[in-house]
Amino acid sequence: MADDRNKVLFVDDEENVLRSLRRMFVDEDIEILTAVSGREGLALLKENEVAVIVSDQRMPEMSGFEFLEKSMRIAPDAVRIVLTGYADVSAAISAINKGGVYRYLTKPWNDNEFVITILNSIERYSLVKENKRLTALTRQQNEELKQWSAKLEKYVQKQALDLKKQNAELKELNECLKGNLRDFISAFANLIELRDKSVSSHSGNVAVLSAEMARRRGLADADIDTITIAAQLHDIGKIGISDIVLLKNPAHMTPEENAEYRTHSVRGQSAVDSLEDLREAGVLIRHHHEWFNGKGFPDRLREKGIPEGSRIIALADQFDRMMHGYTTHSVKNVLEAMRALLGTRFDPELFPLLVETATERYSSHGLAGMETAAGIEAELPLLELLPGMVIARDISSGTGVLLLSKGTVLNEQNISALKRSFHIDPSKTGIYVRPSRK
Template sequence: MNDEPARPIVLFVDDEDNILKALQRLTMDEEFDTEIANSGDAALRKLTTLQDVALIVSDQRMPGMNGAEFLQQSQQLAPDAIRMLLTGYSDISAAADAINKGGASRYLNKPWQDEDLLQTLRGAVETWRLSSENKRLQAIVQAQNEELKQWNENLKNRVLQQTTAIRKKADDLNEALIQLKHNYNGIISAFSNLVEMQGQRMQQHARNVAELATSAAREYGLMPEEIEIIRTAALLHDIGEIGIPDRVLEKSQEYMTQDDLQLYSQHPVRGQMAIDSIVDLRPAGVLIRHHHENYNGTGFPDRLKGDQIPIGARILAYADQLDRAVANGGDTAEQALVRVELGLSIKLDPGLQRVFRKIARYAYFTMPEMDPNATVELELRPEELRNGMLLTRDVLSGTGLMLLNKGVTLDAVKIEAIQRYYQLDPPQRGIWALVHQR
């Protein structure tokens, strides 16, 4: 028996030669061999001569035999191959046939993003490779077990030696399973690192949010499996921002144009879709989708409100806002909590205030006990101003025009005036005011 792993083959099927050539060029340096066919019939003939076919990627609309029909027939010739449908047509019934009848695991769109497609191909080939290696090892163990049955009882030393070898193979298999778990966690960490590589503003953000969110979930009394889902979602919650221009991400939502806000509001859904092909990550994907839902129903993408928002997503939103308050304003822990609590019952679940007040002092910063009747001086954005706040510094426009003197108590008229001037003649800094702790 040859113990060397086979070099996998990826078969592309498309009736357009330029598509096949583009796929060949894209994959020429990959660690797998590429075969092509320009029709379903040609591909079936080729499959009769090929071994170690790891992945079949087929177009849907082809003359004669369509992609779903071809994938269905290909199961007889390459039962272990992973199957995918690659097409530029939005045909739900065709996708359903390819999945239900043809055994397709994914439905991919043309035109593709080269790096996204390569990652998908690599992941599929690696899945096939692990499965093949597992079968290979199982075959070795089975062969050795059969050999053991034929051995003479008098060959005790030989039996002991072979038993030791078999035990080692079993240990290797167990080690492989452990390694798969490590790899799974490594993939999550790698995805999280990709998000944090977008810029200085994101450094450590995902890990800080994960620490805060898991501590809050534990304090809230959630089960261990729920806490693990929240931890995973926290590490990946901004993965949908990959590909959004920095000029959009560097703005707060209040200052985005309508087009920028529409683009930005897609990232929770994009984040969910990015990990949806990994079944174990789908529960985390639900939390990622809803971490920008506001408690009062004004968030996105689905405008859920109150308890309609999953508790994991509410915890994730609170942790996300708290870490951003610290990172963006250079606030102390006390100031950050007070700033975030301006959004209670609007953006955030007020029922989580006690939890985050308690866990914040044990998380990535320390904080003293706070007097609930005390006030904190904060630098606020115009949209964070509330009636009754006391200005602690003069408010000047960008060109130096005096808007309000320090010591003034804000009301609705004054707040509206500040917000208007900050749009017409924006200064470099925010508005300093006293904010009551809740």
């Protein structure tokens, strides 16, 4: 069976020193290699993957510094340490400053300090190797994402795509990737709502409210973008929750069902963590069910220990859930109900941001409230469509024919045509609209 222990190479022209060094590590899970010259040490490096190289400075034929410099070409990631007498300390420091040598140890040495130094060096070597592995993995994932994005762009916009754009500059490609990432996020947000049709448009509404609250808070654009993404995907972990649990009010769940439900915020973070650009959003997703008094989940964080973005999303999430689907709930009533939870569930300092945002964007819930709910989309029955409303998502017939594109402003003519089309070939998806444009 292969020996997976880390290897340490000691190079010294004195055999008794090498024997002493070997004895020091007899109880450690380390494979010790020894060489009596720089030439022999280089030969061992060619045959073994070595984590740490320790060389005496004063050796015949090849000095320790010369050996360590040559070793860099064979084992560039190995941690290099030079053994030197007190008289050679200045030369050792010079070697460290010039590069290649991690540190020096003086003769005679303290055995305990020597062992600790070697063990720390092995850990440093392992961290460097792991960092390189993760960097290579990230590079591979980014390359796969670029390839997927290019194919998607060609499929969706094939008539407008110019084949010469495949040779465009990296900056242009990065902009395309950002746009595709936004589409990817929107697609996942829509997928979440397929699990629970009672909260259609919830993710989009929470994103709009959270983004506006973050702007009023004066946060940086990058932080606002992260909060918006996290708000869109805050319920993504529910995709893995059973329908029986998902359709229940948490207050009516059994202990087992409640335990399963409480996993969704952690699952949400895990779902986006493989994409480096979404990792900060993943942290906000994880903590959007934490309570201000520390009684939330999953980590029972409290007060300012909860990320600010998570505290913002928690307010927007609860507000839209209380408004969504209840025509008798006014903005005022919902805000008053939430006010009673300040200091326990929600951050009192951030609540005024919700009051300002919600008051401006809603007058009352439902169709009447849409006139002031700028940016909020809602799913409506065909018979409730009115001229001036804006289509929020593409509308297709049951057989997949595009009837109205996102952004289309409804009028009497296209509403009438839509009714005829639905009579012949009913759509299998809902009709999502935004309020009329002013």
